[in-house]
Amino acid sequence: MPLKVLIIGAGVCGPAFATLLQRADPSHEITIIERAPRMRESGLQIDLRAQGIPIVRKMGLIDAIRQRAVPESGVALVDARGRPFASFGKNDSGHGAQAFTSEYEIMRPDLVDVFYRASLGLSAEKDNSNNGGKTPQTWGVVSSGNGNVRYEFGVTVTNISQHDADVVEVTFSDGRMAKYDVVVGADGQSSRTRRMILGGKEASDACFKPLDLFVAFYQIPRSPIDDSWMNWHLMTGRRAIVTRSADVEAPTQVYMTIRTSRKENAFGICTAGSTTEQKEAFAQAYMDEDAWRAKEFANALREKTPDEKFYATEIGQVHCQKLVVGRVVLVGDAGYCPSPITGMGTTLSLIGAYVLAGELAKHGKDGVPDALTAYAQTVRPFVNEAQTLIPGLPGMLYAKSKFGVWVLTTFFWLISKLRVVDLLMKFTPEPEKSGGLEIPEYPELGLTS
Ligand SMILES: Cc1cc2nc3c(=O)[nH]c(=O)nc-3n(C[C@H](O)[C@H](O)[C@H](O)COP(=O)(O)OP(=O)(O)OC[C@H]3O[C@@H](n4cnc5c(N)ncnc54)[C@H](O)[C@@H]3O)c2cc1C
Structure with missing residues (x-):
């Protein structure tokens, strides 16, 4: 039975979740609303790591992502005259964990575009030759070929109510009202959806560390x-x-x-x-x-x-213990932003999108509450793992005085010379199982294994 789903936020995980859900059943009716008047073009390099890599491979999007990947060599620390004094190359050996620079570095607008096109049923390749040379429209109202995935730009939600256990009633900024089986808050670190379901700004702000x-x-x-x-x-x-x-x-x-x-x-x-x-x-x-x-x-x-x-x-990090209230659910940065310093924000939001789509596909329309509970339980160990910071970070990377900068500079020079990072990468878990955690299999999603 098809679901009627509202996704709030066309960032990274909103379109990725839409792609996964409509692949499981193209008759689901999915609406994605985005506050910005068009697809946002800002944002710089983000990276895919660990479990994010098998997820995009299963979605059949790894080649489209590789095609747009930024070929960065690694990280170099430079002195006041621009001379490098310590460098850490990327790990493209195919073994061990990704280094500071991942093998899958990509500009954020490019990654969003890959998922946006995929959700509309278009080829995600950049050159458009498989889309009849057409670049998809990124403003106004945009629909997939069968009309079941629909984007509305320049729209937000002003109210969410759940008087009836089986339905979520939503009021939009343009005054319209509609009912959904599930509402997904994928609206980023400062999520308004989080604010609405937790009962106000104070409770929502308390989640931000x-x-x-x-x-x-x-x-x-x-x-x-x-x-x-x-x-x-x-x-x-x-x-x-x-x-x-x-x-x-x-x-x-x-x-x-x-x-x-x-x-x-x-x-x-x-x-x-x-x-x-x-x-x-x-x-x-x-x-x-x-x-x-x-x-x-x-x-x-x-x-x-x-x-x-x-x-x-x-x-900062978002630590939201309650990811589900009734039939409203938080995904990605809205529920568990780990912060860019972990390098796991994009990957974690994809894990969330994958698990939520998988549980909804597995439990079907009659099992939505069970699916949302299973999502919250399944995603939690991945969240805890991704949000664990190396002790001292980020504070120890920022010095106040000249002496402090000299100490840091000497430290980086030394670990670069001793190749400490290379050794660490060699002995950390293989890239697709950060923390030893493997993504669950969901045959119901109909993805490649
Ligand atoms: C413009 C932008 C630039 C970024 N640049 C970087 C970067 O350079 N490096 C980095 O590490 N991370 C960056 N991030 C964060 C990064 O994209 C996320 O940490 C990660 O990819 C998880 O994605 P997400 O989909 O959960 O959230 P996001 O990617 O933040 O997407 C959330 C989406 O929801 C939309 N939205 C917000 N509120 C509402 C609302 N009330 N109604 C409807 N839509 C709403 C936002 O406009 C956005 O499109 C950026 C985020 C944004 C929004």
Whole structure:
């Protein structure tokens, strides 16, 4: 029996979940709403690791992802004059865990596009030759060929009520109302769905555990000196600057990171409001003359980065114990963001999408409550594993004084010379079973094994 499902959020896991569910049964009626007026183009490199790799392989999307992967060589720490003093290459040996740079690095808009196309039943290849040369529309209302997967951009939910145990009543921002069998909150770290089902802002905000780190992600025109390495420069004042430029046809990615608490609010970063104000706060914080290309990047942020190519966020983890309330369920960052510093955000959101689709397919329309309970139980060990941080991180990567930066620099130089990271990767579990956890099999999803 087909389900009527609403997915809130067309980020990474919303479209991935839609793809999985409609593959299990193309007669499910799936609506995905996205707050932004069109598919969001911001966001830089994200990576697939561990169990995320077999999931996209089962979905038949591994080649489309490889086709768009960014060929980054690894991570290099550079001094104030841009000279590398420590480097950690990627592990493309096919054995052991992925290193800092994964084999599956991909730009976020590219990964979202892969799942978006797949959910609409289109080929996920970038060149469009299998789609009759057509790029799918990414705004307004967009439907799959059979009309059963439908995206609506520029729409949010204003109310969710569950008076009747078998149905969720939803009110949309444009005043419409509709009833669904299941509502899936895939609306990211600051999820409004979480707020609605937990009974308010306070309960929802309490799930967010800040890591006292603020990051700006943006792109600037390439410079001839940009290379295939992720270049990372440690600065005083608990700041760092990172560039990634392995894709020679793409602009250079810049990441500005500042370690500060909301209370300390260094450089006024935490209270910067609009996108323009956020850009200005980051630019002002990086005007140092003697810190590699910091000033050049700050000026480029002011002068060459359009707002839609800029994304800034507070880094933290979402620890939400209640992933299911009635027939409303949280997936991905909305329920269990592990934070970008774990490198597991995208993978964990895919595990969530896969398990939720699998349990719904396994239990059928009459078993929705059991499916949601099974999802919450099955995904929890993966969440706990992904959210476990290396002790001392991220604080120990950010020094306040020149002496502190010197200590860090010496530490990285030493572990690079001793090849400690290479050895660690060799002895950590094989990449598809992080923490020894294997994804369950769901034959009901009709995927390749
Ligand atoms: C614009 C953007 C850029 C990002 N860039 C990076 C990056 O460079 N590096 C990195 O490591 N991680 C980045 N992330 C986070 C990363 O995508 C996620 O951590 C991870 O992939 C898990 O994905 P998700 O689908 O759970 O959440 P997300 O990818 O955050 O997707 C959530 C989606 O829900 C939409 N949404 C939010 N609220 C509502 C609402 N009320 N109604 C409808 N829709 C709503 C958002 O616009 C977004 O499209 C970015 C996220 C966003 C939204």
